[in-house]
Amino acid sequence: MAEKLFGSAIRRREDPALITGRAKYTDDLKLPNMAYAAILRSPHAHARITRIDTSKAKALDGVVAVFTAEDVEQSGVPGQIPVGWLLPNMKMPPRSLLAKDRVRYVGEAVAVVVAEDRYTAHDALELIEVDYEPLPAVADPAKAAQEGAPLVHENEPDNIAFDWEIGDKEATDQAFAQAAHTVSLELVNNRLIPNAVEPRAALADYDPINGKLTLWMTTQNPHIHRLLMSLASLGLPEHKIRVIAPEVGGGFGSKIHHYPDEAIVSWCAIQLGRPVKWQATRSETYMTDAHGRDHVTHAELAVDENGKIIGLRVHTYANMGAYYSTFAPAVPTYLYGTLLSGQYEIPNIHCRVQGIFTHTTPVDAYRGAGRPEATFVVERLVDAMARKLGMDPAEFRRRNFIPPDKFPYDTPVALQYDSGNYEGALNKALEAAGYEQLRKEQEEARKQGRYIGIGLSSYIEACGIAPSAVVGALGAQAGLWESAIVRVHPTGKVTVYSGSSAHGQGHKTTFAQLVSDMLGVPYDDIEIIQGDTDEVQYGWGTYGSRSAAVGGSAIAVSAQKVIEKGRKIAAHLLEAAEDDVAFEAGKYYVKGAPDKSLTIQEVALQAYLAHNLPPGIEPALEAVSFYDPANFTFPFGTHIAVVEVDPDSGEVKLLRYVAVDDCGKVINPMIVEGQIHGGIAQGVGQALYEGAVYDENGNLVTGTLLDYAVPKARFLPSFELDRTVTPCPHNPLGVKGVGEAGTIAASAAVVNAVVDALAPFGVEHIDMPVTPEKVWRAIQGAGK
Amino acid sequence: MYPPKFDYYRASSVDEALSLLQQHGANAKVLAGGHSLIPMMKMRLAQPGVLIDIGRIDELKGIRVEGDTLSIGPLTTHAAIAASEDVQRLATALSDAASVVGDLQVRNRGTIGGNLAHADPASDLPAAVLALGGEIEARGPAGSRTIAADDFFQGLFTTALDENEIITAIRVPTGQGTRVSAYVKFPHPASGYAVVGVAAVLDIAGNKVTTARVAANGAFECAKRLAGVEQALSGADATAEAAASAAEHATDGFSADDFMSDIFASADYRAHLLKVYTRRALQKALERA
């Protein structure tokens, strides 16, 4: 492949529309006769509904309709929200579009108002009378797991959604019995609330004549939404549903999932025969978007007398919330337990995860999804052990890394790492940070009563999870391949239909870069279409850092097929054998006779005219592929955070942040760096600022941005980025994925840095978010 | 985020605003920069039936030096106060405070009158006005009156202002001789409001502090003077050491119940922060001597 645009930091073609305000998001769309929906939500974490009276709301001027669960039931639609990942023996409580006689978390949808305008719709919500009989609630997963805890699903014997394990328990216990040293940590991985800039929204339009529903919505995966809408929620046949993702303002996972709200809005549009729009407020998204993380973990690490790790043992309570969100069961199991080997050679690992129902918002994939939790466990333990052994944390890591000559490497937790050079990335990061000098400065500062800390995080990530048969065997009710059509038009212009569905990532730029290089067609002659089920053949969407590795590879495969078909046509027209025709920079030519040539544009025209095609070749020049990868990809890297802690107030200042990532080959360095920047900010957010808090009664205390602290630009230093390049060996592009790397690495790096800063006080751990008060208390409590 | 229906009037003079207030009574609210009132209405925590917009009454805007008094119109924005050389020179604690309110957008819209009238416990300007010994001029149906800042802040979102009164000026004495002042805050990482904010105003003669006025917001249900610190400092050396030991008296006279407490900062921790930030405010003021 002639690499011209591949690797170049060209500006994103998406941005002019975005920064001039011309981009159209769901809420920008208006249809004639459109009405507005507002959803009444439970103010209780757990209550019985004894009466709903909608008459006053219905009587309000401007109200079109008010519906409750009973209306949905009577309409005869399936009305369910299904779960898309099954684990052995997991409980399967049902979840319906609207709560009927019981609510199980604050924010659960109870009724919907449709009105002529938004203000009236919200006024009408206040006129719906609901009698709730409050019941005891539980929000903490460790408490909910105990016998006698209030039951989330009253027909189940307990709140344990599933009890899953991986690894060899006996061998691991044995390793611990023989260990020279062990460390253990109680770790809380704090619950996070996604904060996409655009809250969720839907606009549904139903055509009763041909029975077709068009649904514009904030989605990362329109085909998955179409499938679940059809099968479980609405019962409309799949070909009579068109899901369109207009411009989507971020997701971080929160727009993967199939929620009741968009289905309710669609159902209303069908009932009323007029378009209905719903735009969540920020407070609504706080209550209803699937949250992230929320683990309570007991973790232990064992080493032999040489400081080599011999065992890792983990028990985790993973909060599921009140119901399973779409892919919730996968996150704390196959995206967490399987990652616990980190970058290390650990002969024995055992991990048990109990998924727990609580009276809280459902929890599901959020940027990193399981992998930040795994990295946090491994990297905190590694630091704790290094400290116990009196060893430099970089040296302890180095001693235990899987060496480059051991790839492919089989971990004891089911993954086969295909490639890696962990020490290379560590060394580069240490050098970039000036590690030895930093340690000296830390020493000096301590003498002056200043507390600087240096934290490392050497992470592994598994992304682009596949092949489909493997994920199917693990419980996925989805395939995880991706599709692409590359269509060369008669004039040689190109349209690509991709099953990926960008919501801020810049696919229209990177994918066009790829295709331009492969086909030798000018970048501006290439259009990328995605996010529309009527236009795009099929697709599983954008999440899990899969779009370049899986979606991009699908495009590469299709482009290659186009090249090969073109070669046949060109050979025929040039009167040469196919094997003698080379393709380079957009030109087919006869090897050894370069003036006997045709451009791909000329070939395309001939392909469409079809006046003179070789026998057996169909007209037109396009190709489709459904690309199913051979394995996951395994990006890795080392991040280093440098913090200073103010011992008086407990405030933590992030002084520097160095990141060395290996995401394989890089298509557009600017976009890759942007992903890493945002990812780091989110990881730092989890470490220092963010945390959803529920009170004893299951009320979400951090219900708005007044209380839930997302990191602001001014809290962060300028990041220092570098990379190593270990190409993915099994996909055509050598790319691995980078959407989550920053988030996966950063929280462990920052917490390790804070704990390192406070080492002179004897502080061994502080739970995230590491707020000033917690730091202050840790200093008070530890005593010098 | 959709407020219920309300009527909107735009007043073109204080008299007109007052008569509208009189007419609509408790159902009406004055609207200035809207950066406290509108968010409350969007969350339906406030549901006034009538808004009387005073935002375009020019007589309520601007900063004037009148002898040894700085007079500030209630509609003056935080940004204008922060940028004013007169305020920076004569009432530094106030320009400090205005410069750290929220973010740029908030400072460009929010006004000092609205900030004081709203009396959010975590607002920044109350402590500065209180420490500077300011007074608030209010006009109602019965005419004008002047309320000392010491009497103005009465509790959580509660002031001495009557429902039918409008703040028409904020006046701050500029002091004689060497007066230095400063305001420092610990901003909440989510809201940007003060978890604790301390304003210190010191009159200095020779190497001694003659009078100290120190006030805090964020820590209590409303801005309060820190009497223990003021006493410890009066007549003390104008040094960082004296400031540090005086700051240890920040919580004198308060009980644990007096301190605000929330998920971000408990009462204990706020009490501790109050000492730390008092020290920082005093030292910052002294650096300006």
Ligand SMILES: Cc1cc2nc3c(=O)[nH]c(=O)nc-3n(C[C@H](O)[C@H](O)[C@H](O)COP(=O)(O)OP(=O)(O)OC[C@H]3O[C@@H](n4cnc5c(N)ncnc54)[C@H](O)[C@@H]3O)c2cc1C
């Ligand atoms: C995102 C955000 C962050 C913020 N951060 C901070 C911060 O860090 N520190 C801080 O101090 N503040 C902060 N604020 C609040 C901001 O300073 C407000 O602007 C201010 O508190 C209120 O002023 P206003 O002009 O906007 O008043 P409005 O919102 O218009 O009115 C507030 C109240 O005062 C009354 N009122 C207004 N003017 C008068 C008057 N002349 N006479 C009588 N009553 C009057 C109104 O009737 C209303 O009850 C923040 C606000 C936002 C939105």
